[in-house]
Amino acid sequence: xxxxxxxxxxxxxxxxxxxxxxxxxxxxxxxxxxxxxxxxxxxxxxxxxxxxxxxxxxxxxxxxxxxxxxxxxxxxxxxxxxxxxxxxxxxxxxxxxxxxxxxxxxxxxxxxxxxx
Amino acid sequence: xxxxxxxxxxxxxxxxxxxxxxxxxxxxxxxxxxxxxxxxxxxxxxxxxxxxxxxxxxxxxxxxxxxxxxxxxxxxxxxxxxxxxxxxxxxxxxxxxxxxxxxxxxxxxxxx
Numbered sequence: 227x228x229x230x231x232x233x234x235x236x237x238x239x240x241x242x243x244x245x246x247x248x249x250x251x252x253x254x255x256x257x258x259x260x261x262x263x264x265x266x267x268x269x270x271x272x273x274x275x276x277x278x279x280x281x282x283x284x285x286x287x288x289x290x291x292x293x294x295x296x297x298x299x300x301x302x303x304x305x306x307x308x309x310x311x312x313x314x315x316x317x318x319x320x321x322x323x324x325x326x327x328x329x330x331x332x333x334x335x336x337x338x339x340x341x342x
Numbered sequence: 343x344x345x346x347x348x349x350x351x352x353x354x355x356x357x358x359x360x361x362x363x364x365x366x367x368x369x370x371x372x373x374x375x376x377x378x379x380x381x382x383x384x385x386x387x388x389x390x391x392x393x394x395x396x397x398x399x400x401x402x403x404x405x406x407x408x409x410x411x412x413x414x415x416x417x418x419x420x421x422x423x424x425x426x427x428x429x430x431x432x433x434x435x436x437x438x439x440x441x442x443x444x445x446x447x448x449x450x451x452x453x454x
Contacts, residue, residue, distance in 0.1 A: 257440060268430045268444030269385070282439040317385065321440065328373050328392070329440055333385040 228252065230334035232318050238340045239308055247303040247337045251320030258301050259331060260293055261317040269317055275301060276323055308341045315339070348431060348445040356453050361418045363448040365431035366411075373434050374407055375442065376416050380427035388416075388429075423454045 231250040239245050251258050257276055261269035271285040275295045283293075290308075295301040305312055315338050319331040348365045355361050367374070376388045391398045391407045391414070398405045404417040418425055428449050432442040 259441065261442075261444075266447075268432075268447050269442075271441040271443065274439055274441050282441055284439075285441070319385075323440075328390055328434070330375075330387050330390070331440075331442060332387070333377075335384045 230318055230320050230332055232316075232334040232337050234337060235335065236338045236340075238342065240342050241308060241310060243308050243341075245305050245308055245339065247305075247316050247339070249301045249303070249318030249320075249334060251299060251301070251318070252332055254322070255320035255332075256298065256323035257321045257329065257331075258295060259319040259321075260301070260303050261319065263315045263317055263336070265314075272303070305339075308339075310341050313339055313341045348429075348448045350448060351446070352449040352451070354451045354453065355421055357421060357423055359421055361421050361425070361450055361452070363416045363429050363450070365414045365416070365445050367414075367431070367433050367443075367445070368412065369433070369435065369443075371409075371433040371435050374405075374414050375432045375434065376403075376405060376414075377430045377432060377444075378427045379430065379447075385430075418450075421450075421452045423452050426450060426452045 233248045259274045260272040263269040273293050274282040278298045290306045293303045315336040317336045319333045321329045321331045373392045375390045377385050379385045389400045391405045402419045407414045428447045430447045431445045
């Protein structure tokens with residue numbers, strides 16, 4: 227079946243611009259996660275949705291970052307006033323959302339964001 | 343922030359040899375997972391070991407977990423060129439949240 231998809235695959239923008247990154251989770255997965263991966267590092271958690279609500283947004287670095295999942299499926303990560311330090315690969319993952327136990331996360335291919 | 347570190351940072355071996363990677367973490371966990379990442383297939387889940395388990399096998403993979411030392415190891419036996427990738431450990435403590443906290447990764451190169 228279809229996996230997690232992310233669009234665009236690459237995004238180049240200028241410092242100060244606004245960007246939106248989209249994630250389509252696996253059908254039926256209630257949990258959705260955003261991570262950010264800088265070159266040579268492991269992914270870092272940003273935000274986790276259970277259904278439509280953000281269950282944990284402790285990883286968002288500042289108020290320029292915001293994410294929504296209005297219908298409990300597709301999610302959009304929004305970055306305002308982009309900075310060069312925001313350049314990274316943004317990864318989305320989804321899972322069944324099983325509570326109280328291991329819940330394998332399936333990752334998308336990522337969006338490579340470059341801020342010039 | 344990263345949970346911990348993995349070592350070595352990079353490892354180069356010949357096809358057919360075994361590869362061992364180590365991971366250390368900082369906080370209490372419910373489980374520890376290993377992921378592989380290469381440019382062709384992105385980040386792929388390999389194996390999960392629960393905090394009450396000490397060893398787990400899956401095909402050519404063997405994972406150990408020592409919660410007293412807050413460390414884990416991943417052994418890949420009889421390596422193949424296709425095993426060339428970055429390997430990450432990730433911990434989960436689903437009491438509070440299902441988020442994964444990743445280590446810094448080991449870059450494995452298997453020479454044919």
